[in-house]
Amino acid sequence: MAKAQPKKRARSSANALLNATSALMAERNSVDVTFSDIAKRSGVNSALIQYYFGSKSGLFMALLERDAGPTFDSLDKLVSANIPAPEKLRHHVSGVIKVYHRYPYMNRLIGSLSIDSESEAAQFIAERFTKPLAAAQSAILEQGEDEGVFHRVDPMLFHFSLIGSCDHLFHARHSLKFAFGVEEIDEDLQRRYAQHISKILLESIMRR
């Protein structure tokens, strides 16, 4: 028992750093957070960021893994499940939107870590997130074609329209507030947006 304590403490400090980073990014609607912001918010000494995560980009990768990692297990299960392709696409869109609702900084963080395409962070994102996501979407589209319910569609164009449309409501909080007077995205708006996106994507590929 006594031996486990330091590990437990380390885990809890690392978690406090991740929680603080996540909260700051969500509140500010920006991924510009400094070591000192994170230390202040978490109550954990900023030197420990380096100790636990190696660097700020190490911390950011750990945050992405924590936030989005588990959804890839669900996505694998969805792709291999025995349900019709249109149903899968609806579930997928609603899953993507749930992630962006919960972690509105996600695509911004991915973008900022991918600027230097040779970096370890960019490679991590490509292998861990981008490629599996594109592959899962391709598989759903292929299944729909095989079932004779989907038209053939370019999976690359489809990918960007799906991700971009799912993300933008959460990304562009300023537009939501200023152009439409909506201050908060509640469960109802999240659900209606997911239905809207599923509808536009499905209507365009369903055979009639």
Added chain:
Amino acid sequence: MAKAQPKKRARSSANALLNATSALMAERNSVDVTFSDIAKRSGVNSALIQYYFGSKSGLFMALLERDAGPTFDSLDKLVSANIPAPEKLRHHVSGVIKVYHRYPYMNRLIGSLSIDSESEAAQFIAERFTKPLAAAQSAILEQGEDEGVFHRVDPMLFHFSLIGSCDHLFHARHSLKFAFGVEEIDEDLQRRYAQHISKILLESIMRR
């Protein structure tokens, strides 16, 4: 003639600063550029940024006005033109995509200037870009309903799906490269993407 020289020189220095900022943002796929980067690239002393634009956010607002301002005149003309609503929507999507192709940093810049929603920059963006854009899209949707060719659709959800999907191909260059092996967005890809987006949006709202 002699009197006009200083003005001309000022305009040309101000333009050099705008050009340098635009080029740096496009190359880096990021809006993180410093006074010193801009000075170095433009060959104009960084103190002149303050002199011409007041501040970095003043420079960024001037850049947005230069890049996107003129498209709002075209948008007004499009909305009031005597052509059917589906045609207008296609032109609009293709216009939005052209702007993002040319200035891939645009939505990121808008986002970064809108973080502090009380700031002058955020107000400028709301009044100059966001509200007119949303109003133009609403007008096109209403025209389509009046013509009996469009279903009723929530203009707010429609706005976010249109802007998000148009933007993402240009925004997520890292995904394009890593997941699909595409290094450059050429005219053909831009055109195909505009067709794809118009199709998904139109198919979902056209009455049959």
